[in-house]
Amino acid sequence: xxxxxxxxxxxxxxxxxxxxxxxxxxxxxxxxxxxxxxxxxxxxxxxxxxxxxxxxxxxxxxxxxxxxxxxxxxxxxxxxxxxxxxxxxxxxxxxxxxxxxxxxxxxxxxxxxxxxxxxxxxxxxxxxxxxxx
Numbered sequence: 001x002x003x004x005x006x007x008x009x010x011x012x013x014x015x016x017x018x019x020x021x022x023x024x025x026x027x028x029x030x031x032x033x034x035x036x037x038x039x040x041x042x043x044x045x046x047x048x049x050x051x052x053x054x055x056x057x058x059x060x061x062x063x064x065x066x067x068x069x070x071x072x073x074x075x076x077x078x079x080x081x082x083x084x085x086x087x088x089x090x091x092x093x094x095x096x097x098x099x100x101x102x103x104x105x106x107x108x109x110x111x112x113x114x115x116x117x118x119x120x121x122x123x124x125x126x127x128x129x130x131x132x133x
């Protein structure tokens with residue numbers, strides 16, 4: 001699995017808002033060293049997935065819709081990516097000629113095992129726990 005820059009920056013946006021306060025895009029960008037153009041794209045995705053609330057107007061800004069006590073890395077990654085998988089063969093719509101019913105692909109099986117470990121690890125700690133370390 002490749003952690004995209006978009007996922008990395010999404011975690012930074014969440015980190016900037018972890019204190020529960022509403023912040024402007026400029027404040028978030030300055031605090032986390034993210035370009036405004038990229039931040040707006042990320043925050044729009046996070047809003048669409050209901051992780052961010054947008055406040056419009058002169059005193060507008062962004063805030064998390066939930067506490068970092070209730071969020072984990074997996075939640076943020078799923079908001080940014082269609083699939084949080086190691087390889088395409090783990091997606092439901094991938095048809096691998098090497099993975100057939102009577103003789104499953106051993107590489108695919110190992111990828112599934114690793115994917116389970118990775119998913120568990122991404123869900124194991126809340127973002128509050130990670131940020132407190």
